[in-house]
Amino acid sequence: MGNVPSAVKHCLSYQQLLREHLWIGDSVAGALDPAQETSQLSGFPEYVKIVEVGPRDGLQNEKVIVPTDIKIEFINQLSQTGLSVIEVTSFVSSRWVPQVAAGATEISVFGAASESFSKKNINCSIEESMEKFEEVVKSARHMNIPARGYVSCALGCPYEGNITPQKVTEVSKRLYGMGCYEISLGDTIGVGTPGSMKRMLESVMKEIPPSALAVHCHDTYGQALANILMALQMGINVVDSAVSGLGGCPYAKGASGNVATEDLIYMLNGLGLNTGVNLYKVMEAGDFICKAVNKTTNSKVAQASFNA
Amino acid sequence: MATMRKVLPRRLVGLASLRAVSTSSVGTFPKRVKIVEVGARDGLQNEKNIVSTSTKIKLIDMLSEAGLPVIEATSFVSPKWVPQVAAGAKEVTVFGAASELFTKKNTNCSIDESLQRSDEILRAARAAGIPVRGYVSCVLGCPYEGKISPAKVAEVTKKMYSMGCYEISLGDTIGVGTPGIMKDMLSAVMHEVPVAALAVHCHDTYGQALANTLMALQMGVSVVDSSVAGLGGCPYAQGASGNLATEDLVYMLSGLGIHTGVNLQKLLEAGTFICQALNRKTSSKVAQATCKL
DSSP: OOOOGGGGGOOOHHHHHHHHHHHTTTTTTTTOOOOHHHHHBBSSBOOOOOEEEIIIIIHSSSSSSOOOHHHHHHHHHHHHTTSSEOOOOOOOOOOOOHHTTOOOOEEEEEEOHHHHHHHHHHHHHHHHHHHHHHHHHHHHHHHTEEEEEETTTTTOOOTTOOHHHHHHHHHHHHHHHOOOOOEEEEETSSSHHHHHHHHHHHHHHTOOGGEEEEEEETTSOHHHHHHHHHHHHTTOEEEEBBGGGGOOOTTTTTOOOOBBBHHHHHHHHHHOOBOOHHHHHHHHHHHHHHHHOOOOOOOHHHHHSSSS | OOOOOOOOOSSSSSSHHHBBBHHHTTOOSSSBBBEEEEEIIHHHTTTSSSOHHHHHHHHHHHHHTTTTTOOOOOOOOSSOOOOHHTTOOOEEEEEESHHHHHHHHSSOHHHHHHHHHHHHHHHHHHTTOOOEEEEEEEETOOOTBBOOOOHHHHHHHHHHHHOSSSSEEEEEETTTTOHHHHHHHHHHHHHTTTTTGGGEEEEESSSSSHHHHHHHTTOOOOOEEEBBOOOOTTTTTTOOOOOOOOHHHHHHHHHHOOOOOOOHHHHHHHHHHHHHTTTTOOOOOHHHHHHOO
């Protein structure tokens, strides 16, 4: 960049700024500031669980293949951050029993709210996919392994366009009914806006308690954090994200994909919501993986904090 | 540093008692939003590369074709501003800040002194029948002072309003704000100044701009500043982004069914044009997603 004004040198260092504004201090939970209490009373959940999908969803959708030792180091760093859930495995094939025997602690099943998407992605109709999932989830529960359900295209489909909230509700209800402990509603191509998020959640929340729901927003059109804010206001308290915003969008060449965990935590901290996650450590893990795969971070917080 | 790992409850504690806001108010938005396009002024000023006057004029033409109702075009008005007005300026802007240190470092005087100077400009402008818009910087945080109290923002905004500014744009200059802080700041300001006279100018330095803008809309604000292609970096954080991209803002407002009068397609063309002229990539996510298809 050109000349940075000399006045800038007297600015607070970024660490100090983050500490001031994020009220992180030394405690992961953060000291409560009177200003935050107002925010907490205005309709937000007290605690938000972040589901980190970087090592799975994120890396899978990156052009570069990541060597296993780097992936392991990445996951190790993430596990030091306080993140309570880190998705690490790749898609489970139909022969999933060996993976489970290999130590998987949870399985995921992926449905879609769009027939076309279902057909193109997994080569069967929504109904057929649900039947297969029932078997998988049933067997998993037999082995005391929890199952998480995903609903793709919750706010729009690359093939069908608009998706009705009723369809999302129908599919979510099926997944919940068969025993998934949590349903992650995914805005797969990031086309959603806070209005469509609200309408979709209003419909789904009639059938499924908000505590069993999560949102998985993509930032393809820059709407992710605004959509997540709306979801939080509606009572959702589980959010999927990926460190550094790893993972592009396979449906829009050159577009970004997942919302960056760093930017999400920044917002949640500012809102005074408890996450249990240390933002600095997440930023370090993000810095590590970006250098390792030679890509620029998609996190604005990281861009603002680490010198270019 | 030892990691603190607490076993945090997965389920909400007393959620019902925290829901002070009904779901219906969460979805209340203004029917129309006026977008103030600052790309040609604020944006270009903060870019590394300089563009020719003819390029700047072409950009302004394209932005106007796109339907943007207000396009800031002129650079900062110096104290010898009468000639500029004689040259045809239709509106004048006065700049203040909610931070003493920022005001001192930026304009070498105190907040009170800067407001006095603004007052003189306002009187002259009103005598000449020229509307004056006010800006308040650092409303959600200051690069020197850190936290800024909502009361201070309200005080400065009230003064500008009573001096005669028809509209005051509240700027999150370094983009550190988050929706809760935006809400608290606006609550304080709206006690003193009618919401119809307020605008928000959010920076996307930490990726919070659109979420902060959403909160402002929910509070009743209906004027938003933004910059085509997200032009303009942040002088306080090297390598960081600056303004909220107009394309991304229009996308959200459109999705919310809010009328803006802006044609997104033409706006995207203006963005592509200026990015090529500046030899830089767009900061707009919408532009990144649509242009490569």
